[in-house]
Amino acid sequence: MSYKDKKVIGIGIASELTGLSERKIRYYEERKLIFPERSKGGTRKYSFHDVERLVEIANKIEDGMQTFEIRREEMRKLKKTDIRDKMLRGQLNVAFKMRK
Amino acid sequence: MSYKDKKVIGIGIASELTGLSERKIRYYEERKLIFPERSKGGTRKYSFHDVERLVEIANKIEDGMQTFEIRREEMRKLKKTDIRDKMLRGQLNVAFKMRK
DNA sequence: CGTGTAAGGAATTCTGACACG
DNA sequence: CGTGTAAGGAATTCTGACACG
Secondary structure (H helix, E strand, O other): HHHHHHEEOHHHHHHHHOOOOOHHHHHHOOOOOOOEEEOOOEEEEEEEHHHHHHHHHHHHHHHOOOOHHHHHHHHHHHHHHHHHHHHHHHHHHHHHHHHO | OHHHHOEEEEEHHHHHHHOOOOOHHHHHOOOOOOOOEEOOOOOOOHHHHHHHHHHHHHOOOOOOOOHHHHHHHHHHHHHHHHHHHHHHHHHHHHHHHHHH
C-alpha cells in the first residue's frame, strides 16, 4: 500500500489541506461518504486519498448534488467494479475450461 | 511536492509508524537530526520522508553511532550536494562562455 | 549519551444539541 | 439538508525536570 492510502492525517490537517471545515468533514462521514480510521482514543485518521475524495465530495455538493446522490453514485461505481471483477473471473474460467 | 514530503503526520502516528517512542522522536529533533513543522498550537508535523529518516536514525543509533556523528554525516552529504550543484553550475558557465 | 517517566498545562478532537433555512 | 456554533469532556501533545548509567 502506498503513502496515498495510509490513514495518518488528523482532522485538523485534513481541514487545512481541503479548505473544508471540520464540521463538514464529520458530516460527510455521518452521511457515509468517507471512512476514516480511528485511533484508540477515537480521533479520526484520513489518508491523502481520503483528502482528495473530500474535495470531490465538496465540489459535487457545491454543484447542488445531495449527499445521498453522491453516495448512490459511489455505490454504482463499486458495483461496476464488482461486475468487472466477475466478468474477468468469468473469462478466466472460460480459459481454464478450454485447457481441459 | 509529493505526498511523501507533506508534513501532515502527528507525533503519535509517527511513533506508531516507526515503532519509536515519542521521547526518542523528540530527542532526535533536539539533536537536530529531524525537522518537523509545527501547527499554530505548537504540535509537531512529520512527512513520510521524515518517518523514513527517523527509522534510519534509529538504526544508526542501534549500531552504536552517536547523534552528533549522524548529524555530521548528514551535513557532509549536504555539502557534497552543494558541491555537485556548484560544479554543475560551473559546467553550465563554461558552456555559456563557449557560446560567445 | 540516550531514554524512561511523572507533572501540569495547553492544544486538539469528540459527541450531541440547538439554530437556520 | 447542509452547516455553524457553544458546551463539556476526553485524548493528544508540549515542555522542563529528575533518574539512570
